[in-house]
Amino acid sequence: MRIPLSWLAEFVTWSGPAAALAERLTMAGLKIEAIEEVGQLDRRIVAGRLAAVEPHPEADRVLVCRVQVGRPAALVAVSGAPGLAAGQLVPVALPGARLPDGREAQAVRIRGVESAGVLCSEAELALGEDASRVLVLPDDAAPGTPLAALPGIADTVLEAEVTPNRGDWLSILGVAREVAAVTGARLRHPRPRPRESGAAAAREVRVRVQAADLCPRYCARVVRGVGIVPAPLWVRLRLRRAGMRALNAVVDATNYVMLERGQPLHAFDLERLVERRIVVRRGAAGERLTTLDGVDRVLEPDDLVIADGRGPVALAGVMGGEASEVTSATRVVLLESAFFAPASVRRTSRRLALPSQAAYRFERRVDPAMVPEALDAVAALIARTAGGRVAPGIVEDAPGTKALAPPTIRLRPRRVVALLGTRLARGEIARSLRALGATCRTQRDALVVTPPSFRGDLRLEEDLIEEVARVGGYDRVPVALPEVPLAAGEDTPERRLAARVRRALVAAGLAEMVTIAFTDAETNRRLPGFVGRALVPLAVKNPLSSETGELRRSPLAGLVRALRLNLALGATFVGAFELGKGYGLDAHGARQEPRAVALLLAGAWPPRGVERSGPPVDFLDLKGVLGGLFAALGLDGERVRWRPAGEIDALHPGKAALVELGGATLGVAGALHPAITQSADLPGEVWVAELDFAELAHYVPRRLALRPLPRFPAVTRDLAVVVDEAFRAGDILEEIRALQNPHIELVRLFDCYRGAPVPAGKKSLAYTIAYRAPDRTLTDEEVNALHAAVLQRLAGRFALEFRS
Amino acid sequence: MIHPNVLRAGGYDPEVVRGFAFGMGTDRLALLRYGLADLRLFYDNDLRFLGQFPF
Numbered sequence: 139m140r141i142p143l144s145w146l147a148e149f150v151t152w153s154g155p156a157a158a159l160a161e162r163l164t165m166a167g168l169k170i171e172a173i174e175e176v177g178q179l180d181r182r183i184v185a186g187r188l189a190a191v192e193p194h195p196e197a198d199r200v201l202v203c204r205v206q207v208g209r210p211a212a213l214v215a216v217s218g219a220p221g222l223a224a225g226q227l228v229p230v231a232l233p234g235a236r237l238p239d240g241r242e243a244q245a246v247r248i249r250g251v252e253s254a255g256v257l258c259s260e261a262e263l264a265l266g267e268d269a270s271r272v273l274v275l276p277d278d279a280a281p282g283t284p285l286a287a288l289p290g291i292a293d294t295v296l297e298a299e300v301t302p303n304r305g306d307w308l309s310i311l312g313v314a315r316e317v318a319a320v321t322g323a324r325l326r327h328p329r330p331r332p333r334e335s336g337a338a339a340a341r342e343v344r345v346r347v348q349a350a351d352l353c354p355r356y357c358a359r360v361v362r363g364v365g366i367v368p369a370p371l372w373v374r375l376r377l378r379r380a381g382m383r384a385l386n387a388v389v390d391a392t393n394y395v396m397l398e399r400g401q402p403l404h405a406f407d408l409e410r411l412v413e414r415r416i417v418v419r420r421g422a423a424g425e426r427l428t429t430l431d432g433v434d435r436v437l438e439p440d441d442l443v444i445a446d447g448r449g450p451v452a453l454a455g456v457m458g459g460e461a462s463e464v465t466s467a468t469r470v471v472l473l474e475s476a477f478f479a480p481a482s483v484r485r486t487s488r489r490l491a492l493p494s495q496a497a498y499r500f501e502r503r504v505d506p507a508m509v510p511e512a513l514d515a516v517a518a519l520i521a522r523t524a525g526g527r528v529a530p531g532i533v534e535d536a537p538g539t540k541a542l543a544p545p546t547i548r549l550r551p552r553r554v555v556a557l558l559g560t561r562l563a564r565g566e567i568a569r570s571l572r573a574l575g576a577t578c579r580t581q582r583d584a585l586v587v588t589p590p591s592f593r594g595d596l597r598l599e600e601d602l603i604e605e606v607a608r609v610g611g612y613d614r615v616p617v618a619l620p621e622v623p624l625a626a627g628e629d630t631p632e633r634r635l636a637a638r639v640r641r642a643l644v645a646a647g648l649a650e651m652v653t654i655a656f657t658d659a660e661t662n663r664r665l666p667g668f669v670g671r672a673l674v675p676l677a678v679k680n681p682l683s684s685e686t687g688e689l690r691r692s693p694l695a696g697l698v699r700a701l702r703l704n705l706a707l708g709a710t711f712v713g714a715f716e717l718g719k720g721y722g723l724d725a726h727g728a729r730q731e732p733r734a735v736a737l738l739l740a741g742a743w744p745p746r747g748v749e750r751s752g753p754p755v756d757f758l759d760l761k762g763v764l765g766g767l768f769a770a771l772g773l774d775g776e777r778v779r780w781r782p783a784g785e786i787d788a789l790h791p792g793k794a795a796l797v798e799l800g801g802a803t804l805g806v807a808g809a810l811h812p813a814i815t816q817s818a819d820l821p822g823e824v825w826v827a828e829l830d831f832a833e834l835a836h837y838v839p840r841r842l843a844l845r846p847l848p849r850f851p852a853v854t855r856d857l858a859v860v861v862d863e864a865f866r867a868g869d870i871l872e873e874i875r876a877l878q879n880p881h882i883e884l885v886r887l888f889d890c891y892r893g894a895p896v897p898a899g900k901k902s903l904a905y906t907i908a909y910r911a912p913d914r915t916l917t918d919e920e921v922n923a924l925h926a927a928v929l930q931r932l933a934g935r936f937a938l939e940f941r942s
Numbered sequence: 943m944i945h946p947n948v949l950r951a952g953g954y955d956p957e958v959v960r961g962f963a964f965g966m967g968t969d970r971l972a973l974l975r976y977g978l979a980d981l982r983l984f985y986d987n988d989l990r991f992l993g994q995f996p997f
Contacts, residue, residue, distance in 0.1 A: 651987040652984070703986060709990075
């Protein structure tokens with residue numbers, strides 16, 4: 139809502155700076171978003187009186203004008219514009235003056251005649267749209283007066299954001315009321331009445347409302363003998379500053395009064411209404427109407443229409459019809475002012491995608507008392523600006539006025555104290571409410587309040603209390619903190635575990651990410667992850683986009699997306715993790731949101747010193763990060779098993795492992811399937827892992843179990859075997875551990891070698907075993923025997939070729 | 943303050959019980975705290991941004 143302050147000033151006086159007014163209104167709930175200075179024309183653009191106008195001797199259709207600009211000598215200006223005549227007062231841009239578009243006016247020679255000024259159109263001055271003729275100014279200014287000093291030219295416009303509950307703020311008068319209520323200034327509320335003549339309006343037109351629930355009140359006036367001429371400059375300027383276009387004096391007057399008083403109005407060409415009657419009714423299925431914008435529309439029984447003797451002529455409250463619109467041939471105008479039900483107008487407006495300033499106001503409920511007042515105001519304005527004689531009387535059908543009456547609300551002062559927490563005297567409460575236009579009377583210990591007709595949002599005692607606080611100023615309600623007994627809390631085990639997981643992964647060089655829970659259907663299908671792999675995806679009913687159409691089953695969906703973004707930004711290392719949820723429906727149709735630790739590694743590690751880059755990330759790095767995580771959580775790394783995963787959705791079949799602990803699967807780790815990396819345009823391999831957080835929590839030991847330090851030294855022995863390429867090095871480790879020999883302290887793979895002299899297709903694995911007894915130093919014989927038993931066990935189990 | 947209709951819908955008598963509710967976007971608070979202007983920074987997960995938080 140745009141509010142030119144010069145217009146506002148007609149209804150309420152504010153003598154301070156605009157910024158201060160904006161602040162007061164914002165604090166009262168009417169947020170002022172911007173303050174715009176308009177019409178600040180260069181002071182070298184002045185009003186000039188055309189003393190004489192003559193054709194140019196050397197050029198056709200060009201005039202030489204002698205212009206009085208308040209100097210002793212008249213100025214000569216040459217102009218090709220039509221419609222110039224002696225006696226007119228027009229804008230003259232003197233040389234050096236800067237026009238709104240940045241151009242500078244200059245003295246020029248036009249076919250031998252020196253032109254010392256530019257006669258301007260309203261478009262050149264940014265005062266209107268018409269660029270085809272010179273702007274003719276109202277007659278009452280002295281020649282030489284800068285245009286910016288003329289009334290209405292320079293102005294300040296407040297841009298307000300009006301909340302949906304305050305339809306009454308959608309007018310200059312409505313804002314003026316608020317200013318008066320909040321500042322204590324006096325509201326001026328003139329109610330212009332037109333001078334009437336000729337036969338009664340009731341003789342020209344009949345009005346009948348057949349849908350009283352959707353249209354409780356319909357009023358009409360008739361104006362005869364109008365001229366379809368441009369509205370005067372002051373009307374056009376105000377419309378423009380308020381954000382509307384000027385068309386002709388009749389339509390402009392309806393828009394002017396709508397902006398000024400909040401009541402949308404419509405003008406019909408009465409002579410084009412069949413049988414000269416108006417029926418307000420619901421549409422019949424299949425009825426058609428061509429609206430003002432030229433579009434032919436099919437109506438429904440839900441639409442409220444204005445119809446004449448033949449059929450629909452307008453969509454009530456939304457848009458008028460083309461057939462009955464005011465044109466240059468219009469002589470008699472029917473003016474409509476009515477209350478249309480907000481929900482009905484909204485429905486029709488949405489269905490036909492026809493937003494309009496009128497619909498906007500009807501949707502937010504207009505003031506029933508303004509219906510006849512606005513009609514009088516627009517009739518008076520039309521008579522003044524377009525000529526015409528206003529027919530006596532308002533033709534009205536108001537079958538639903540009783541339903542429009544404001545409620546009577548009982549307001550208890552103790553309820554005010556209860557809700558606001560501050561004691562207010564009854565007199566002060568009444569004063570605030572009266573300032574808003576409500577009537578109050580005392581009844582025993584309470585106030586009986588009738589809200590004004592323009593406040594449809596005030597229905598409950600609580601609404602009134604809110605208004606009392608608002609008008610007084612929310613910032614003036616005293617501050618008090620609630621006193622509530624609190625008990626000291628502590629983190630849950632899950633939060634503590636999550637913190638430990640975060641610390642461990644950050645320490646490993648990964649960054650924590652929080653990604654959005656939504657993804658597209660395709661990604662969701664391809665990336666089920668681990669915790670959500672058996673869940674059925676949940677689709678969003680009204681997604682913002684197809685990319686956010688489903689809830690992800692795995693946080694990997696978000697991590698992969700973040701990977702793409704970071705790679706596109708030039709990252710060479712991406713290490714990220716997320717403690718997030720996967721979502722979906724389980725086999726019983728119940729909603730599940732299992733929590734996961736998901737991580738992703740791609741690219742090459744950052745350089746560790748004087749090198750261009752660290753080594754590329756590979757599976758052992760992924761295993762190392764997870765191993766570090768397990769260690770940080772106190773899990774026995776020896777008990778964690780890594781099994782080849784076989785077919786797992788989304789992972790590379792040859793490079794994926796299941797992570798198992800104590801017979802349960804904690805999660806998966808591996809390379810993203812090439813189908814995914816290719817379709818997402820990801821270069822190289824992407825290593826990912828996803829662990830079930832709940833399972834992890836289950837296995838994390840509650841207490842540290844410390845081991846006593848060994849008192850006797852260990853003896854180590856190595857073993858090396860040559861095996862097929864496909865042989866799993868971990869099998870040997872497991873087999874040795876399966877011996878469960880208490881004197882075998884440690885087994886570790888320390889070398890994996892391929893190349894001569896190892897035959898092609900095979901590899902050499904080397905392990906070191908540490909033997910130690912708690913109570914003595916083992917002898918060489920004892921160690922040899924232990925080691926031999928190990929070798930024998932291995933030889934019996936696998937086809938191995940031992941190396942010495 | 944919670945609207946009496948909402949309290950009633952929740953099974954409370956507005957004459958007996960009152961409530962207040964407020965919401966602050968934690969991400970908006972974070973914007974203020976760190977002097978940022980664009981909310982999307984928190985959701986893009988650009989490592990050059992994340993890496994600036996040492997904790």
